[in-house]
Each structure stands twice: as structure tokens, then as C-alpha cells.
Amino acid sequence: xxxxxxxxxxxxxxxxxxxxxxxxxxxxxxxxxxxxxxxxxxxxxxxxxxxxxxxxxxxxxxxxxxxxxxxxxxxxxxxxxxxxxxxxxxxxxxxxxxxxxxxxxxxxxxxxxxxxxxxxxxxxxxxxxxxxxxxxxxxxxxxxxxxxxxxxxxxxxxxxxxxxxxxxxxxxxxxxxxxxxxxxxxxxxxxxxxxxxxxxxxxxxxxxxxxxxxxxxxxxxxxxxxxxxxxxxxxxxxxxxxxxxxxxxxxxxxxxxxxxxxxxxxxxxxx
Ligand SMILES: [Mg+2]
Numbered sequence: 001x002x003x004x005x006x007x008x009x010x011x012x013x014x015x016x017x018x019x020x021x022x023x024x025x026x027x028x029x030x031x032x033x034x035x036x037x038x039x040x041x042x043x044x045x046x047x048x049x050x051x052x053x054x055x056x057x058x059x060x061x062x063x064x065x066x067x068x069x070x071x072x073x074x075x076x077x078x079x080x081x082x083x084x085x086x087x088x089x090x091x092x093x094x095x096x097x098x099x100x101x102x103x104x105x106x107x108x109x110x111x112x113x114x115x116x117x118x119x120x121x122x123x124x125x126x127x128x129x130x131x132x133x134x135x136x137x138x139x140x141x142x143x144x145x146x147x148x149x150x151x152x153x154x155x156x157x158x159x160x161x162x163x164x165x166x167x168x169x170x171x172x173x174x175x176x177x178x179x180x181x182x183x184x185x186x187x188x189x190x191x192x193x194x195x196x197x198x199x200x201x202x203x204x205x206x207x208x209x210x211x212x213x214x215x216x217x218x219x220x221x222x223x224x225x226x227x228x229x230x231x232x233x234x235x236x237x238x239x240x241x242x243x244x245x246x247x248x249x250x251x252x253x254x255x256x257x258x259x260x261x262x263x264x265x266x267x268x269x270x271x
Contacts, residue, residue: 023036211229
């Protein structure tokens with residue numbers, strides 16, 4: 001761990017991961033992680049700027065916000081940064097037409113694009129049980145028809161926790177496609193640098209005055225650290241004890257959960 005405590009620096013802005021930090025997702029929707037609803041409220045009331053940085057790609061931002069509000073969280077769509085809107089920006093900027101390998105819930109984010117037209121790129125998200133031999137083969141063939149193949153991946157997470165079980169995330173499927181067609185995916189969402197910088201810019205906070213709180217040691221913590229933010233690892237969500245001696249990423253701190261992080265941060269600010 002770096003010398004000094006993560007909360008000793010002047011923190012003006014906090015980026016919060018959602019799944020595994022605010023709540024644990026389940027088939028029934030989700031269960032708030034104890035203390036997180038109050039922690040978000042306390043953080044916002046303190047004047048620290050807050051944005052939510054998620055790699056959730058199974059639903060639209062609006063659906064995600066609606067779900068979290070029902071659980072009791074105070075947040076709004078403009079505060080949420082998610083990969084699908086970032087992918088749409090990239091598609092528009094480059095004039096690309098996507099073939100989508102995504103979960104149906106996220107399709108409304110892509111309504112501006114003609115999904116019946118000949119695709120000039122593939123966008124892959126966490127498609128969950130839509131990932132199968134047929135859909136992967138179909139997507140593989142679409143990539144082969146492009147010269148060069150253009151693969152856009154909404155995050156590259158290895159796994160996440162859902163309903164108490166670890167589930168394969170989009171990353172392993174993106175890697176399979178990269179391997180098959182010999183290309184390198186363009187990543188939107190965490191850990192892409194532009195994704196973190198976009199959220200910081202929206203808050204008006206410099207990287208050295210910001211901290212990312214997440215349960216994914218590589219994409220949340222490591223990704224943020226590469227952008228100059230501090231990265232804080234919670235021991236909730238997909239956290240595993242092996243993260244405490246990860247071969248590549250050393251978080252600026254470990255906390256039991258979001259409430260613990262906010263306690264430390266606000267105690268320090270009051271001094
Ligand atoms: Mg997470």
C-alpha cells in the first residue's frame with residue numbers, strides 16, 4: 001500500500017461503482033449493501049461531488065436509476081456514467097453502424113442506429129445468456145466480413161457477482177472474438193481512461209483530488225489509478241481475499257464497505 005492514508009489527501013470528488021458497492025444484483029432485482037444508501041446521502045450532503053461509474057450493460061441508465069431509486073438510493077441519470085452511451089458517442093463520432101451482441105435490456109440505448117443495415121463494427125456487452133455458440137459464431141462471422149474488423153467492447157470485466165454466484169462478464173467473450181479474428185477491441189467503460197476522465201470533467205475535479213471506490217480491483221481500482229485518481233477497494237461484491245495480494249494492482253486502501261469508506265473520508269474532512 002502507498003505511504004500515508006488515502007483519506008489524507010484533499011478529496012473533492014468521489015466516483016462510485018454501482019454493482020457490488022451500492023447493491024448486490026439478484027434475479028429479483030437487487031439487495032442494498034448495508035449502510036450504502038445512507039453513505040451516498042452523507043457523501044452528497046457533505047459537499048463532496050459524486051458520480052456513479054458503472055460497467056452495467058444489461059439495461060439502460062434510466063432502468064438502472066429507477067431500480068436503484070426503488071431500493072432507496074438518491075441518484076439521477078445525469079450522475080451515472082455507463083458504457084452504452086459512451087459506445088454510442090464513439091459510433092456517432094466514427095460514423096459506424098453496429099452489429100450488437102448485447103442483452104436485450106440495453107437495446108433502447110442504441111435506437112439512433114439502423115440495426116438492419118450492413119454493420120461496420122461489432123459492439124459487445126454483458127449479454128449474459130444471450131452468449132452462446134450460435135450468437136458468438138454469428139458475431140465472429142460479422143467481424144470477418146469487415147476489413148479491418150472493428151470490435152468495441154463495453155467493459156472488459158472478467159466476472160461479477162450475481163445472486164451470490166460469480167458470473168462470467170463480457171471480457172472473456174471479447175477475448176474469444178479478439179483471438180479468433182486477430183484484432184484488439186476498443187474498450188469503452190472502465191478501465192478506459194476517457195471514461196474516468198469524462199466523469200471527472202463532469203464533476204469539475206482534477207484526478208489527484210478524486211477517488212474511485214469499487215469492488216473490481218483491475219477495472220475500478222487499477223483503471224482509476226492509471227488516470228491519477230486514488231483507487232479504493234471495498235470488501236463487498238466480487239471482492240475475493242486474493243485481491244489483497246493481487247499481482248498487478250495495489251489499491252490505495254481497503255475498506256469493509258462503502259459506509260466504512262465514507263466514515264473515514266468524512267471524519268478526516270471534519271478535522
Ligand atoms: Mg462492481
